Every structure is written in C-alpha cells, then in structure tokens.
Amino acid sequence: MSLKWRFGVSLILSLPMVLEMVLHPLIHWMLPGGNWTMLGLTTIIMIISARPFAQSAWAAFKKHHANMDTLVAVGTTTAYVYSIYAMLTHQAVFFESAALVTTFVLLGQVLEERMRSRASTALEKLMDLQAQTATVQRADQWVELPLNEVQVGDLIQVKPGAKIAVDGKVLTGESTVDEAMVTGESMPALKKPGDQVIGATINTTGTLTFQAQKVGDQTMLAQIVELVRKAQNSHAPIQKLTDQVSNFFVPIVLIIAIITYLIWYLGLNASNAQALIFAVSVVVIACPCALGLATPTALMVGTGLGAKLGILIKNGEVLEAANDLQTVVFDKTGTITQGQPTVTDIVGDTVQVLQIAASLEKLSEHPLAQAILQAAQQQHLSLAAVTNFQTHTGQGVTADLAGSATFVGNHRLAANYSISDQLQQQAQVLEAAAKTVIFVGQEQQVIGLIAIQDQPKSEAAAAISALKKQGLQTVMLTGDNQVVAQAIAHQVGIDQVIAGVLPTTKAQQVQHLQQQGKVAFVGDGINDAPALSAADVGIAMGSGTDIAIEAGGIVLTKNDLWGVPQALALSRKTFQRIKLNLFWAFIYNILGIPIAAGVFAGFGWTLSPELAGLAMAFSSLSVVTSSVLLGRTKLEKLT
Amino acid sequence: MTKIIVFCLGLVLIGLIIWWFLLPHATTTATAQVQDQQQVVDVQVAGGYDPETVVLRQGIPAVLNFRRSDPSSCLDHVVFPDFGINQALPQNQVVPIKIDTQTAGEYSWACGMDMFHGKLIIQAAQEE
Numbered sequence: 001m002s003l004k005w006r007f008g009v010s011l012i013l014s015l016p017m018v019l020e021m022v023l024h025p026l027i028h029w030m031l032p033g034g035n036w037t038m039l040g041l042t043t044i045i046m047i048i049s050a051r052p053f054a055q056s057a058w059a060a061f062k063k064h065h066a067n068m069d070t071l072v073a074v075g076t077t078t079a080y081v082y083s084i085y086a087m088l089t090h091q092a093v094f095f096e097s098a099a100l101v102t103t104f105v106l107l108g109q110v111l112e113e114r115m116r117s118r119a120s121t122a123l124e125k126l127m128d129l130q131a132q133t134a135t136v137q138r139a140d141q142w143v144e145l146p147l148n149e150v151q152v153g154d155l156i157q158v159k160p161g162a163k164i165a166v167d168g169k170v171l172t173g174e175s176t177v178d179e180a181m182v183t184g185e186s187m188p189a190l191k192k193p194g195d196q197v198i199g200a201t202i203n204t205t206g207t208l209t210f211q212a213q214k215v216g217d218q219t220m221l222a223q224i225v226e227l228v229r230k231a232q233n234s235h236a237p238i239q240k241l242t243d244q245v246s247n248f249f250v251p252i253v254l255i256i257a258i259i260t261y262l263i264w265y266l267g268l269n270a271s272n273a274q275a276l277i278f279a280v281s282v283v284v285i286a287c288p289c290a291l292g293l294a295t296p297t298a299l300m301v302g303t304g305l306g307a308k309l310g311i312l313i314k315n316g317e318v319l320e321a322a323n324d325l326q327t328v329v330f331d332k333t334g335t336i337t338q339g340q341p342t343v344t345d346i347v348g349d350t351v352q353v354l355q356i357a358a359s360l361e362k363l364s365e366h367p368l369a370q371a372i373l374q375a376a377q378q379q380h381l382s383l384a385a386v387t388n389f390q391t392h393t394g395q396g397v398t399a400d401l402a403g404s405a406t407f408v409g410n411h412r413l414a415a416n417y418s419i420s421d422q423l424q425q426q427a428q429v430l431e432a433a434a435k436t437v438i439f440v441g442q443e444q445q446v447i448g449l450i451a452i453q454d455q456p457k458s459e460a461a462a463a464i465s466a467l468k469k470q471g472l473q474t475v476m477l478t479g480d481n482q483v484v485a486q487a488i489a490h491q492v493g494i495d496q497v498i499a500g501v502l503p504t505t506k507a508q509q510v511q512h513l514q515q516q517g518k519v520a521f522v523g524d525g526i527n528d529a530p531a532l533s534a535a536d537v538g539i540a541m542g543s544g545t546d547i548a549i550e551a552g553g554i555v556l557t558k559n560d561l562w563g564v565p566q567a568l569a570l571s572r573k574t575f576q577r578i579k580l581n582l583f584w585a586f587i588y589n590i591l592g593i594p595i596a597a598g599v600f601a602g603f604g605w606t607l608s609p610e611l612a613g614l615a616m617a618f619s620s621l622s623v624v625t626s627s628v629l630l631g632r633t634k635l636e637k638l639t
Numbered sequence: 640m641t642k643i644i645v646f647c648l649g650l651v652l653i654g655l656i657i658w659w660f661l662l663p664h665a666t667t668t669a670t671a672q673v674q675d676q677q678q679v680v681d682v683q684v685a686g687g688y689d690p691e692t693v694v695l696r697q698g699i700p701a702v703l704n705f706r707r708s709d710p711s712s713c714l715d716h717v718v719f720p721d722f723g724i725n726q727a728l729p730q731n732q733v734v735p736i737k738i739d740t741q742t743a744g745e746y747s748w749a750c751g752m753d754m755f756h757g758k759l760i761i762q763a764a765q766e767e
Contacts, residue, residue, distance in 0.1 A: 003712065056711035059686025060755075064664045067754050069711050109712055116751075230723030239753065246754050251660035255653050262649045266642050289713070292752035296718075 003113060007106035010049035013041045014103045017096040035087050038095040042080060050076050050102045066250035068289050072105050074254065075284040079609060082276055092273060094609070101284050101613035108617025112289075115624040116297065123232065126225050126307060129181050129200040134165030154212045158203040166199040167214035175206035182221055183310050183557040220557075227312050227555065231303040236316030238578060239295045246288060253286040253593070260597040277609060281596035285612035286589055289620040294581035297627035302574025305631050310557040311567045313574075318553035321536045322571035326517025328467055328564065329510060331531070332478035332485065334524050335541055336492060336561070337454040341368055343375035344435060344455065347426050348448025351381065353440045357450055359383045360397050360408045368436065371452050396438075407441045414439035419446040434487030460492040463561035468493070470565060470572075477501050477509055477531075506531040522564055537571075539564060570633075577630045581623045588619045668692040673699055678740075684717070684728060685709040688748075688757040695761045701738040707731070716751030719759070725751075 016031055017038060023029040031037045054077065056069035079098040086093045136145045137155040150156065150166055158164050164177065176188040179201040188204060191197055197210050199219045216222065257279040264275035299316050306313045313319055330336050346353055358376035361369035362383055376383065386399040386406075396409015407413060411427070419439070427437045427449055435451040464474055475496045478485045485499040498509055506523075507530035513519045514536070521528070521535035532538030532551035540552030541559060554571075556563035592615060594600070596607045607615070669690035671678035678699050683689040684707035695701045705717055707728040717736070718725045728734050743763040749756050 052710035056686060056709050056713070059709050060711075061659075061686065063687040063689070063691075064660055065687045065755065066660050067711070067713055069713065113712065226723065229725070233718050233720050233723055233725045235720045243753065243756075248661055251656050254656050258649050258653055258656075262646060266646055288754060289752055292754050296751070296753065 003106065003110055006049040007110050010045050010103040010106055013045050014099045016041065017099055021096060035093055039087065042095040042099045045099045045102055046080055049106060070250055071253060071283050071286055075280050075609065076101050079280050086273065097280065097609040100610040104613040104617045108621050111621050112624050115628055118628055123225065123228055126228060129221060131163035131165040131200060150212055150215050152212055152215055156210055156212055158208045160203060160205055160207065162203055164197050164199055164201050164203055166212045167219045168197055168210040168212045170195045170197060170208055170210045173206055173208040175208050176204050178202045178204055224312060227314060228303060228307045231313055231315050232300045234315035236295050236299060236320050236578060238320060242291045246292060249288045253283065256593060257282040264598065278598045280609045281607050281612040282593055284609050285592045285596040285616050287616045287619045290585035290588060290623045293620055293623050294585045295578050297624050298574055298577045298581055298630060301627045301631045302570065305633060306570050309566060311563055311570060312555040313571060314553050318537055319571045319575050321518060322568050323575040324518055325472060325520050325537060327473040327475055327513055328520045328522065329475045329477055329513060331523035331528055332476050332488065333454060335522055336460050336476060336488065337456050341371040341452045341454045343371050343450055344453045345430060345451035346448065347423065353448030353450065354379060355381050356401060356406050356442065357408045357440045359386055359401055360399050360406060363389050364397055368452050372450060404443055409439060414446055417441050417444050417446055423449060434484040456488060456492045457561055459561050463565055464493050466565040470568060475513065477506055479503065503527040507534040510534045539567060573633060574630060577627065581626055585623055666691040668694065670694040671701060679704065684714050687755045692758045692760065695738065695740050697740050697743045697761050697763050699740060701740050703736045703738060705734045705736060713752050713754055714750045717748055718751060719748045721746045
C-alpha cells in the first residue's frame with residue numbers, strides 16, 4: 001500500500017478522535033461508543049498504516065540495526081498496547097496518541113518524498129535537453145534517425161529551430177546557435193564552416209550541415225550529465241559525523257526512553273501512564289532522518305543549481321574545500337586575457353599605417369600578423385599586392401608596395417630607418433604599458449606605430465573585484481616578463497604577480513602558495529592540468545580541454561571569468577546550507593529529547609506524544625525544504 | 640516490590656539494547672561467482688542489506704541485483720557515491736545495478752538517508 005494511502009486511512013480515522021480531543025473540554029462531547037470506538041479506529045490504523053513501520057523495524061532488528069521505523073514502531077505500539085491494558089483495567093487510555101503519531105509521521109513522509117523528488121530534478125532536466133532524432137545522410141538521402149543510430153562521421157542536417165543532435169564540426173551553412181542550455185552562455189554563437197557545434201543546443205537562423213564527431217556517452221551533454229550525477233551523490237567530508245552518529249543514535253534514544261520511564265515512575269512517583277507517556281514522547285520525537293538528509297539534499301540542490309549556470313562542481317569534497325579558500329591563482333594567457341593578441345593602438349595615419357602593415361603581414365606567418373590582419377578586416381581595408389617581399393628573421397618584413405619601399409618590424413628593424421622624436425617617445429609610452437610595438441615605415445621614414453597586446457577579457461576587472469569582495473587574495477601566474485605581467489595585473493586589479501614561471505613549474509608555485517592557506521587555481525590549458533590537480537580547488541575554464549576538465553574540481557562550461565566568483569559563492573552558499581541543516585537537525589534532537597522526557601516539566605514545558613510526532617515529521621521536512629530553497633538562490637546575488 | 644522488579648526489568652532492557660545493537664556482530668559477506676565473464680550477486684534489502692559486504696573481482700563486469708522487500712522509505716534508494724549511482728528501488732522488484740570493476744579498492748554504499756550501509760570490495764586479480 002502506498003504511502004499516500006496509508007496516510008489517507010490514518011488521517012480519516014484519526015479525525016473523530018481529534019474532534020473529541022477538541023470538543024470534550026468545551027462541550028463535553030464524547031465519541032459514541034467511547035473507548036471501544038477508539039480501540040476500533042486505532043486498531044485499523046495500526047494494521048493498515050502503522051504495520052509497515054513494524055515490519056521494517058523487525059527486519060532491521062534481525063540485522064542488529066535500528067532506525068526511524070524502530071522508533072515509530074516502538075512508540076506507537078507502546079501507546080496502543082498500554083491503552084488496551086488500561087481499558088481492561090479501567091484506567092485512562094491514550095489510543096489517540098498511537099493514531100496521531102502515525103498520521104503525523106506519514107504526513108511528514110508524504111511531503112518529504114515530494115520534496116526529495118523535487119531536489120533531484122536538475123539531472124532529469126539536463127537529460128531532457130537531448131534531441132530525440134537527427135536528420136542524417138544515408139546513401140545520398142536525408143533520413144530521420146533516432147539518436148542512438150547516429151555514428152561518428154555521419155553528415156547531419158539541422159534546420160532553423162531544430163536541435164543539434166550530437167557534437168560535431170560544421171561543414172556548410174551559417175547560422176546562430178543558442179548554446180545557453182549547455183554552456184550557460186546567454187549570447188547566441190555564430191557558426192560557420194569549421195566551427196564546433198554542441199549536441200542539444202538549438203539552431204536558430206540558418207540551416208547547417210555538420211559532421212558528427214562525438215556521439216552517445218562521449219558528447220559534451222552526456223559528460224556533463226555524468227559529472228553532475230556523480231557530484232550529486234558524492235559524500236561531503238562533513239557527513240562523516242552523521243555517519244558515525246547514525247550507527248548508535250536510535251539505540252541511545254531507546255535507552256534514554258527507558259531511563260526516562262524509570263526516573264518518572266520510580267524516582268518521581270509519577271503514575272505508570274504518565275511515565276509511559278514521557279517515554280513514548282522521547283521515542284517519537286527523536287529524528288535520525290533529519291540528520292541523514294541534511295547533507296545529501298543540499299548537495300544535490302547546490303550542484304544541480306550550478307549545472308544550470310554552467311558551473312559543474314564535481315563533488316562534496318570540492319565544495320567543502322572552496323569554503324575556506326584564501327587565495328585564487330589565475331593562469332594569465334587565455335584565462336585572464338583573451339588568449340590572442342589584438343591591436344590596441346595605432347599611431348599616425350590610421351588607414352595608411354594599417355594598410356601598409358596588413359598588406360605586408362598578409363604574407364607573414366608571425367603570430368602578431370594575425371592581430372594586424374584582423375584589425376584591417378574590422379576597418380574594411382582592401383589589401384594591396386606587394387612585390388619583392390623579404391623576411392628579416394627576428395626583425396620584421398620589407399616589400400615594395402605601389403612603387404615605394406615599405407617595412408613593418410620591431411625596434412631592431414626600425415633602427416635602420418629614421419624616426420621622429422615624437423614617434424620614438426610614443427613608442428616608449430606604449431612599451432611601458434606592456435604592449436608590443438610594431439614600427440611601420442615608407443621610404444626611409446617610420447610613419448606610424450601599431451601597438452599589440454593580449455588584452456584582458458572584458459569582464460576580468462569586475463570579476464576579480466568580486467572575488468576580492470569575497471575576501472580572497474588574487475594571484476596571477478605567467479611566463480611573461482615582470483613588466484608585461486604587472487601592466488596586465490594592474491589593469492584588472494590582481495593583487496600579486498608571479499612572472500617568469502615555466503609552464504612545468506605552475507604546480508610548484510601553487511604548492512608554494514598553499515603554505516599560507518587553501519588555494520584555488522583557475523586555468524584552461526593542457527599544461528594547467530598539474531596545477532589544477534595540485535590546488536585545493538582546481539577550476540577548469542571554458543573551452544577547456546578534456547584533460548583540464550578531468551583535473552579540475554570545478555568545471556566552468558562558459559569561458560567567462562564571472563564563473564569563478566559565482567562558483568565559489570555557490571560552493572560557500574551550499575556548504576553553509578549543509579551546516580545550517582546539520583545544526584538544525586542536531587539542535588532539534590538535542591533540545592527536543594529533553595523536552596519530551598519532561599526535563600522542563602517543572603516550568604510546564606511538556607510534549608504529548610502527538611505533538612512530538614508532529615515535531616518529528618516537520619524536522620525532517622524542514623531540512624529538505626531548506627535544501628530545496630537553496631535552489632531558489634538568484635544568480636546575481638551570488639557575486 | 641513492584642518498583643524493584645520494574646527497575647530490574649529496565650536495567651535488563653538497557654543491557655539487551657546495548658548488547659544487541661551497539662556491540663559488534665558478525666555481518667554477512669558474499670563473494671561473487673564468476674560465470675561467462677560476468678559476476679552476479681543478489682542483495683536482499685530488508686532492514687539493511689543482506690549480504691552487507693560484497694566481494695567482486697577486478698576487471699570482470701559485475702551486476703548487483705537489489706531486491707527491496709522492506710516497505711521503509713529509508714531504504715527506497717541505494718546510493719554508490721563513488722560510482723555516481725543513485726537508484727530507486729521499487730518494493731518487491733529486482734533492480735540490477737552495474738558496477739564498474741576497473742579499479743580495485745573498498746567502496747561503500749548506503750540508503751538514500753545514509754542510515755544503512757553496505758560495503759563493496761573489488762579485489763585485484765593477482766590476489767587470487
């Protein structure tokens with residue numbers, strides 16, 4: 001019989017007894033049939049609604065275990081059996097206690113079951129994102145296939161408004177794709193041939209054809225689901241306490257109940273019935289479930305909420321470590337900065353300088369050339385053809401453009417030409433700001449400068465200031481020289497810079513910082529994996545490679561620095577909720593048991609078994625509710 | 640006189656509770672039988688887990704068949720934190736749970752409320 005049925009039966013049959021409890025003092029109304037009616041109603045409740053408690057308690061008893069069912073069964077059976085005895089010997093009965101305790105405990109369990117399923121919905125929502133079918137090319141025909149028949153290498157067509165089925169690479173077409181559901185990134189992404197698409201995201205404007213690269217449990221969504229599933233069921237170290245308590249909690253409560261009875265009956269000369277009521281209250285009010293539910297439900301809601309925001313927290317251990325961090329260490333390139341150099345300043349005639357530079361650099365393979373070409377493209381400049389192109393290794397390039405000799409290069413190349421004092425000064429200013437300066441010239445004269453820098457991400461400064469507000473020390477690790485590194489750090493407000501770090505020694509630097517307190521490391525590259533593992537909390541960012549995701553304790557699916565303060569705030573919030581739940585669960589038992597035992601009877605504070613049952617039902621319910629409310633936390637409030 | 644008897648009964652009851660619940664008792668252990676490159680263990684769920692300790696061999700696919708006969712909502716889920724498994728156990732149904740036996744070691748499982756525990760030991764092949 002389902003929980004709801006048991007509750008329903010118990011509730012309806014208890015109502016007449018409640019009615020008598022309320023009306024008797026007012027108008028002296030008695031149930032027709034008196035005690036016999038009470039016995040009948042309660043017996044049905046005991047058989048239908050309360051028997052499963054006894055069954056479970058007995059099964060557990062045989063295995064030397066005792067749990068909540070033991071307490072409910074012992075409490076209700078004691079009240080019921082004693083009342084029969086009292087009825088036969090013409091003393092006061094308390095059938096209604098057995099009936100109401102059963103009703104309240106079942107009410108608690110019905111509500112709690114609903115809350116628990118609500119706490120675990122995040123994962124199902126993630127899995128529901130999966131597309132059901134895909135339009136796949138088979139023998140030159142586009143056919144609609146169920147997802148599990150799609151194989152790596154298949155060509156897949158996606159119409160506007162349809163879901164992209166699996167991870168792959170765009171071959172033809174152009175469109176914007178809404179990736180918010182997987183990456184948390186709210187801006188739609190533009191997809192052209194060569195770009196990666198992610199399964200379960202929604203194609204919006206154009207038709208795309210892409211080649212499947214990852215299918216089944218290899219797709220990004222499948223991996224996220226797996227990660228969240230593991231996180232939601234992981235153990236937080238703080239749980240060890242409840243693990244230990246749970247083993248002896250119930251037997252201890254039973255012993256306290258016996259002692260309560262002995263003291264009231266023998267020591268304080270209470271009547272047998274009174275002493276028994278105190279003992280039953282003790283058994284009924286104790287709630288080991290609240291202790292057991294405190295951590296897992298909060299963990300489940302917290303990690304589920306994170307997944308929705310593109311923050312994947314791997315397990316409870318990470319969550320707990322994030323709670324007392326001292327320092328956040330960032331890798332510079334690709335984490336603080338965009339990871340690719342861009343043109344920041346152009347000195348001289350912008351169009352002329354950029355056109356000469358771009359025309360020459362078109363033929364160069366230098367990494368900085370890419371930045372110049374991009375800048376030219378943004379200004380819609382048409383590039384001129386050059387002749388007599390020459391590369392001067394370590395200096396720059398020279399060529400003839402529209403009949404005149406031109407050059408683009410660094411200060412070593414520029415030294416061969418004449419330069420005005422004004423340009424020379426400006427070059428120094430730009431270099432002091434940690435920018436790479438390119439000299440552009442025509443005929444023997446330098447005519448302009450282009451400054452290039454790997455710029456900080458637009459949100460970097462704000463995100464770092466949010467971290468500082470959380471009381472964290474910020475550190476940047478980089479292989480660059482001190483001057484360049486300082487300039488970037490200054491721009492974004494980083495506290496401390498460790499420059500000239502070899503990629504292989506990042507982990508050592510993290511360990512060094514760990515001597516002063518717990519350290520989080522934020523990085524994205526393959527070479528960051530050792531540092532991500534070494535840190536107390538490794539945060540793998542964005543486009544991050546599989547290895548970085550494997551090594552990180554927190555994975556941010558979005559390449560956005562806001563994820564760092566959000567992830568840490570969410571971890572802290574979840575851990576605080578776990579502590580609050582545990583505190584409440586412990587305090588409830590620590591205060592509730594003595595009150596039920598009648599320790600404060602002198603002040604008039606006593607609890608009848610019915611009230612104890614109600615309190616017990618709501619203590620575990622309140623813990624689960626508190627966890628579910630964690631899911632209502634607003635994104636903006638996290639930082 | 641009655642009071643003395645009640646007192647003694649109370650003490651005996653307390654003693655019995657301590658002996659029965661709090662002192663160590665032998666738990667049941669089952670070692671999986673390997674058949675056709677698959678190892679299967681049936682686990683009864685009633686007032687705890689029977690067997691409470693399951694020994695598996697490393698590297699051979701394993702299935703634990705859980706069957707819950709206990710109506711308690713305490714036992715309605717089984718959780719393997721190390722494997723990311725959180726499986727509902729409908730009453731009186733056999734629920735097979737696949738275990739990844741790649742890594743040897745000791746793992747624990749628990750009910751949804753972390754009150755009942757079981758242990759999973761994956762033994763390295765060379766120990767045999």
